[in-house]
Amino acid sequence: MTQVFHRHCHSDLPFATRGEGAYIYDQSGKAYLDASGGAAVSCLGHNHAGVRAALHAQIDQLAYAHSSFFTTEVAENLASRLTDKAPGSLNHVYFVSGGSEAVESALKLARQYFVETGEPQRTRFIARRQSYHGNTLGALAVGGNAWRRAPFSPLLMPAEHIAPCYPYRDQQPDESLHDYGQRVANELEQRLLTVGPETVIAFIAEPVVGATAGALAPVEGYYKRIREICDRYGILLILDEVMCGMGRTGTLFAHEQDGIEADLVTIAKGLGAGYQPIGAMLASDRIYDAISEGSGFFQHGHTYMAHATAMAGSLAVMDAFEKDGVLARVAPMGEALDQRLRNRFGDHPHVGDIRGRGLFQALELVHNRDSKKPFDSRSKLDKRIKAEAMQLGLMCYPMAGTIDGQRGHHILLAPPFIINEEQLDELTDKLYQAV
Numbered sequence: 001m002t003q004v005f006h007r008h009c010h011s012d013l014p015f016a017t018r019g020e021g022a023y024i025y026d027q028s029g030k031a032y033l034d035a036s037g038g039a040a041v042s043c044l045g046h047n048h049a050g051v052r053a054a055l056h057a058q059i060d061q062l063a064y065a066h067s068s069f070f071t072t073e074v075a076e077n078l079a080s081r082l083t084d085k086a087p088g089s090l091n092h093v094y095f096v097s098g099g100s101e102a103v104e105s106a107l108k109l110a111r112q113y114f115v116e117t118g119e120p121q122r123t124r125f126i127a128r129r130q131s132y133h134g135n136t137l138g139a140l141a142v143g144g145n146a147w148r149r150a151p152f153s154p155l156l157m158p159a160e161h162i163a164p165c166y167p168y169r170d171q172q173p174d175e176s177l178h179d180y181g182q183r184v185a186n187e188l189e190q191r192l193l194t195v196g197p198e199t200v201i202a203f204i205a206e207p208v209v210g211a212t213a214g215a216l217a218p219v220e221g222y223y224k225r226i227r228e229i230c231d232r233y234g235i236l237l238i239l240d241e242v243m244c245g246m247g248r249t250g251t252l253f254a255h256e257q258d259g260i261e262a263d264l265v266t267i268a269k270g271l272g273a274g275y276q277p278i279g280a281m282l283a284s285d286r287i288y289d290a291i292s293e294g295s296g297f298f299q300h301g302h303t304y305m306a307h308a309t310a311m312a313g314s315l316a317v318m319d320a321f322e323k324d325g326v327l328a329r330v331a332p333m334g335e336a337l338d339q340r341l342r343n344r345f346g347d348h349p350h351v352g353d354i355r356g357r358g359l360f361q362a363l364e365l366v367h368n369r370d371s372k373k374p375f376d377s378r379s380k381l382d383k384r385i386k387a388e389a390m391q392l393g394l395m396c397y398p399m400a401g402t403i404d405g406q407r408g409h410h411i412l413l414a415p416p417f418i419i420n421e422e423q424l425d426e427l428t429d430k431l432y433q434a435v
């Protein structure tokens, strides 16, 4: 038994000792193909020479300088690299150490924005059912996962939850995809009118839902409608790209593909690519200007903000994306993965849906394909598939359906962008065996 307090007490985990490219090796030398990038983190694979060199160089020069005393060239460069690419006027970057911290920052900045602009009665958030935005108490308060919330209620902030955009489950037989997207987006307006739009701070959602629903991309027009509703009632739009951002869906920001602009965006995971803990919140001019013309001070902060070594590592990640053409691989390799999944699982009696964008894909598992009836959540199907896959030397990310039994289990795939065709074959073969 290990002394590290892991999520599951008495866990019996192998020791990871080495990583190379798309593989992690354990203490016995066994290789595991990292088809989930850990939890959609390791977008460059393991032991990347460019990131290693950048981290070494920064540590040799200056590992850390507290952000209330100094800024650094690496932090400024990383901020401008991100804002140059971000849609709209997301011109300000707040660097933190992970996804939950990024979400907490966004929630607090959104609240402070309304306090400073004279609408302090706005205290409520709207999110989507089954959503996950982090495990800290603020992020948990907005998330819509009943099982995660239950032990910790009452939670910090009032939040309302509307349906996610989930055509496989919820589109009506006589309804076009477009009409479905508009209908489900309109629930935001209905909810605003029920709770009083003047009490709401923001709507928060993951553009492409990751862990909780399995690479669920919005239908065309859904986010345009969401943006219109936010604007009509003066509420902010926060997009959580902690998992789907940083190139995972084929563009640096997932919401570039939806043709909308957000007020606040959170990123993490792929930004550090597993080499350093890092997260970031991007804020639009409107938010930044209101704070700077008001108190001039965002009432928030963390010790390791804009940590110089982390900044240098993430700059090297972005270099690899652009100069080494890694980001450009995502769309074609995503298609190659999609094709393989369809060939292998297209007729599988327990695979109800194959979906995703770029190298962010998932299988939804159902007991019965025609009725879409899910497996019982007590079946522990997710844990069994994970164990089976690990036995075969494959890391994938299976998740249970929701606690109310209304959704199927799914398996999320988020391999490194450097994955090759042969490794995609290995992934599909091993996944098929595991399922």
Ligand code: PMP
Residues within 6 Å of the ligand: 039, 098, 099, 100, 101, 103, 132, 133, 134, 135, 206, 210, 211, 240, 241, 242, 243, 268, 269
């Ligand atoms: N938001 C989303 C969409 C996530 O997927 C996650 C992590 N799975 C988080 C926030 C929280 O990030 P972290 O675990 O780095 O705190």
